[in-house]
Amino acid sequence: MSIEFKLQALKENVEIVEVNAIKVNVGDIVTKDQPLVEVQADKAALEVPSPAAGKITQILIKQGDQVKIGQLIFVIDPAGAGAAASPATPPTAPQNSAKPAPAPAPAAAVPVVATAAAKVAPIVLAHDDNKVIPAGPSTRRIARELGVDLGHVPGTGRHGRVSEDDVRSYVRGSGSNGSSGGSISVPPLPRFEDFGTVEKQPMSAIRRATARQMSLSWSIVPHVTQSDLSDITDFEAFRKSQTKGPKLTISAFAMKAVVVLLKEYPVFNSSIDVAGNQIIHKKFYNIGVAVDTENGLLVPVIRDVDKKSIAELAEELTSIAERARQRKLDSKDLTGGTFTITNLGGIGGTGFTPIVNYPEVAILGISRGRLEPVVHNGEIVPRLMMPLSLSYDHRVIDGAIAARFTRRLAEMLENPYQLLIHA
Incomplete structure (x- = not known):
């Protein structure tokens, strides 16, 4: 048969x-x-x-x-x-x-x-009425992080199963205290056909995932962006003088500099546990790097950055970015990050506000460096200035420490020899 x-x-x-x-x-x-x-x-x-x-x-x-x-x-x-x-x-x-x-x-x-043997869905007991609530492990984890009682979340899945999206919708509609209400009702779109010709295209899997993650991050994290400028004139001269081995990109140097600072300011390498009223400090350093592909934004993770040289990071970054563009990443390549870097310098711009990649608490944005008149050693001279934009979760990180982090990062990139001490 x-x-x-x-x-x-x-x-x-x-x-x-x-x-x-x-x-x-x-x-x-x-x-x-x-x-x-x-x-x-x-x-x-x-x-x-x-x-x-x-x-x-x-x-x-x-x-x-x-x-x-x-x-x-x-x-x-x-x-x-x-x-x-x-x-x-x-x-x-x-x-x-x-x-x-x-x-x-x-x-x-x-x-x-030909389907796999049915798995019994993990369950959680609602605290209010002892009713069994079907929910998977990742759903329970998000509910714990957001301080949501799953017993109050309407499940839209089969047999009332509660999904991650159900928890996120509940948080957006009622806040993270799990006290009341449901999800926000999205108003229907107008009939754009009444105004002219339209074309409808289905959202790709990558676009749907990006939309979910960005909506979650923006609805949960109170964002603040700290901006600064780094004089990378000497840094660029040093970087371009290194002709042996893999091409040393700004992103590779930035990854190494960030890890040095994550050790100096460990709160940037943490996550907030709302349910447990605690901050989780991670003792590992996995950096996500945003990659622009024709299919959409991907953020592969490079692990143990603190244990690798700048040359090794440059080589691994080139390899994983190419796999991202070829759609060859698996789940392991996209999880476990503790901090994210997004570099738009190859495109342009003078600054932007990157969105924190929840449950991380900070993300660094890099824009294109440009020559600007700067007072240097008492004279006005052209210097290559690169904008830095650090977005952070204000529940965990205060403005003063964010300013110190960004200024320290700018100084490390201004002095590549100082950075090599930590390489």
Whole structure:
């Protein structure tokens, strides 16, 4: 009997994925666990393996499709061993009919559905009425971080399951104290067609993930941005003089300088635990670096930056940025960051307000350096000045320490030899 392979859950609370590439054709013989399709789940590219060995008889998706969890994507005819013979009519049209049947006959045997064994959803007890609340681990973690009682959050998932988006919507609608209310009702859009021609395009998986994360960060974190200028005239001369090994980019130097400062000002390497009324200081230094791709913004994470040289960081940054542009990042590459850097210097601008990548508490924005008249050693001379923009969570970080952090960073970049001491 044919196997109807339906897309199973790949990541918690991801209900729709985008097809990046189909790796087989109709008629191909595949083995168990052989990758059949690559999909984009949030910002991670994941391969979906075959549930059994057999022959691909139908491919019901194509590249670029938005596919829902539980949707039929392949039909597989098991190859030989282990395939039970069945006289039932297959899910394709009968041979004696000129027109394809719209659906399998009711009397036909039910095809085997190739989905993973159902997992029992982790549950949380609501404190108010002891009612069992279905919720996954990441949902419970976010609820703890925001101080939300899941018993007060309306679940929109199957059988009332509470998702991360449910918790975020509840916070936006009622605040993080879990005391009352629900989510904010978004007003309907006007009919833009009444004013002219429009074109509707579905949001990609990466764009949906970015929208969720930015909405969450902006709704939770009270943002403040501290700006400063760094005289990188000497730094640029030094950087461009280093011709051996990988290209040493400003981002690689900035990563190293930031880690030095994270150790001097550990609050910037922390997260706030609202439910526990505590600040969690991390003793590891994983830096996320924003990468602009044709598919949208990705923030791969480079781990243990404190243990790597500037040359090693430059080489790893080039490699991971290229994998990001090729959509070859997995979930491990996108998680575990403690601080983020976004560099728009290659494009332009004189400053901007980057959004903190929650649950981090700070993010550094770098803009393009430009020659400006500056008083230097008592004379007005042209110097290369680079804008720095540090956004931070004002619940955890005060303005004075943010100003010290930014000024210290500017000074380290002004003196590359001082930075090399820590390299």
